Amino acid sequence: MRKRSKYRPKPVILDCITYVKTGFTPMVDMKNVLLNLQLKNHSALESLRVGDATKEDIDTIISALNITEALSMQGIGDDYKEEIKEAQDALFECAKRGAENYKFIVKGLELKAINYAMELHDAQLHASTVRDIEKAIDTVKNTIIQKKARAIVEKQI
Numbered sequence: 001m002r003k004r005s006k007y008r009p010k011p012v013i014l015d016c017i018t019y020v021k022t023g024f025t026p027m028v029d030m031k032n033v034l035l036n037l038q039l040k041n042h043s044a045l046e047s048l049r050v051g052d053a054t055k056e057d058i059d060t061i062i063s064a065l066n067i068t069e070a071l072s073m074q075g076i077g078d079d080y081k082e083e084i085k086e087a088q089d090a091l092f093e094c095a096k097r098g099a100e101n102y103k104f105i106v107k108g109l110e111l112k113a114i115n116y117a118m119e120l121h122d123a124q125l126h127a128s129t130v131r132d133i134e135k136a137i138d139t140v141k142n143t144i145i146q147k148k149a150r151a152i153v154e155k156q157i
Helices: 016-023 031-050 055-073 078-098 108-127 130-145
Strands: none
Touching: 016 130, 031 055, 031 108, 055 078, 055 108, 055 130, 078 108
């Protein structure tokens, strides 16, 4: 059997001008996308607050906080790196506690830190462009691919 090639062709952008123009568009102008994203994030946060959070809710909050960190690394909200770190640590502890039975119970101080980071995430979305968000998503993907992200459940040997 032959070894599989690592080559993957890059996607072709058919309309380059529209792609570039869309990159300059502020997220505030894309009302439907922004509203759907915020609704998804805040419903997951509400499920966590009430105690009904599922794995998908936790994954949604993790994604939002990862994007928050990536945007702060790009200079959008970089004054709040310590608060973002606290929120990520709080969510990590909550997710680690609930990883075995998928019952995610958050403590008061953890919820406060996560709420603050989610408010910061909303403010960052209002201050960024589509291209900023794309770069933040690429940063998060590369961090995960390079295995620099911490795993919630450690591998059992």
